[in-house]
Amino acid sequence: PLDSTSLDSPVPPLEDIAAQSARRELPLEGLRIGVVGELSGEGYQEGVLAAFDAAVERMRELGAQIVEVSCPSLDYALAAYYLIMPAEVSSNLARFDGMRYGIRVEPKEGPVTAETVMAATRGAGFGDEVKRRIILGTHVLSSGYYDAYYGSAQKVRTLVQRDFDAAFGEVDAIVSPTSPVTAFPLGSKLDDPLAMYLLDVTTIPANLAGIPGISLPCGLAGDGLPVGLQVLAPAHADDVMYRIAGAVEAGLGEPLASSCPAATWEERA
Template identity: 50%
Template sequence: MELSSLATVADVRAALRDGATAVDVCTEFLGRIAARDGDLRAFNHTAAEPALARAAALDRRGPDAPDLPLLGVPIAVKDNICTRGLPTTASSRILAGYVPPYDATVVERLTAAGAVVVGKTNCDEFAMGSTTEHSVTGPTRNPWDPACVPGGSSGGSAAAVAARLAPVALGSDTGGSIRQPAAFCGIVGLKPTYGRVSRYGLLAFASSLDQIGPFGLTVADAAALLQAIAGPDPRDATSAASAVPAFDAAAAEPVRRPTIGVPWAILENGVDAGVASAFEAAVEALRGMGATVVDVPLPHAEYAVPAYYIVAPAEASSNLARYDGVRYAYRAPLDEKDATLGGMYDRTRHDGFGDEVKRRIMLGTYALSAGYYDAYYLKAQQVRTLIRGDYDAAFEKVDAVAVPTTPTTAFRLGERADDPLQLYVGDVFTASANLTGLPAVSVPCGRDDAGLPVGLQLTGRAFDEVTLIGIGAAYEEQAPWWREPPAAGAGIPGGEAPASRDGAAP
């Protein structure tokens, strides 16, 4: 196999079997990043030297060393996941120059599985956003149309995989931050069940919602990555003791005759025509492969967004209190003579955080402040219980619930920058999985009239990613949208000339 045509984990494994070295593979992907990422801006930092050193060490293991599931597979890691010795900034000024003294558990496990970290990807600051525009390094562009956002918050990871700059990537998902950019970039993104994957080393945003998960071009690649990172971790008390099933095997056993629930009532309003028609075609394809499709009511689903935007900022306002100018990276310059401790906190946080993070800290602080707790935080937690009840009732008769991942396809850079509420409402189909803890996957399911990708989201029972992977693999077999790479712009072979790189919205 030509190195220049490598795309998936399976391709990398095949190339290594055919005699390519891990250094060859790593060099190929680093070359793509060097050539194209100046325009795409998927990466905050690339790690060429440590990646090549790591690949060379893998090559030195010799032919008799035990096989590793991700041997020599380059991986991009979202910049809110700690990597020892590599900058980890969460795309925030307040962490500019922060170099973690330890690896996140997921990074340790990927390394043990043979993967090679090639860089840290751009995201919305502290994973707060759905466009990757709220980043101190500037926005990432969508490989399908460089005038559009890649989604977010894990937009850099999604764009990197879609543009074939890395076969797989890690993201984090608090309200849709893996699945929404996967949908906008036409790739697979999976949010595992809360507790399936250790959060140790993930910069905390909302601790009862955050979960790390994989991006891949195919369901099998996402499953292979999940296999490597899943399982209990003594360093994360919320990681679940549940046994880890064979996700990689599940991808090879398509589930062609599942019962799928579709909550048609909540799809009646607010879904763009292009998304609706791609979704309806996907439902037909599911029927065509043997699935039974039934209507399921999710009467509280419409309250997911307001509940989410209370719970997530409340938890964030507490988690982000640690960024105070004392322990990590940035401290605002102060006039020594007049400086006070409180003034140092206030100024450091003012200078170090961007607008969206400030908005959410303010919102969360308000929701938790005296006199408002019951009306907001407690109420939102009760709504979580009702939403989970809706899903539990649905799962008595269906194996998975299907909706479009997002109500729209990717929109233009800058288009929604001044209207936070409009962006929040875009999380309508993704936030429920975080509020309930349930696993959900977004699989590419078509294009709108502008040629932008649409995602099909499947939500499953707690700790039943296996069924989602099986159904996703069966659907992908019918509709292999991933095989068509983005053609427009962003320097992808066959595409048009890349757009300007001034970082401003066109």
């Protein structure tokens, strides 16, 4: 109740909505579901697109109308996010200095001053990835770079929000793959953080726009690894998102009328 960042509005019975949808009590008939052209194509694993297309076809068979929509600014969303997010990380984590919040670590050698305590605390308390984001965020917020980087990224964020607003004027929800590829081996991209960040291309637009999103498994790619389906809805329309997710999750356990032989989800997995 005292959290200024929480919405003071009633929450729909989301669990009940998902369950009712799975039982076909809330069918997908009458819903328009958008497929974003900018969130597919080059760079997406073939097996990911195949599983996604099958899930979209299943939604069509369950009664939804599938509409192709365009959000041109999504091509720039990833770059904008990785300027805005590190800047916020740098600003928000500045309080954890060993004086006011978090742990306190004193230097093993030399004088104990505010500067040395702060350095020792932040060196011990933050991992490599957090430090990388703090350094990047501090740079983009520094004098001479603020307008060029952080300010420009905020303008892109506004464009992303406007694209989603326009798309949701045509459809009730949007679907996309959750990731362009299946899971990579643990630790394989630690030496190439940019490659790791690029895999966020489909999920960070929702964060920039401030809209709800959910991911659920929608099949297996050729490498035997699971593929995720992402459902995005307008702000405050979480009930629509859960309605679609519940129907799709239940529907994927049934045979596709058009192409797939009868098989349960467990058998396919």
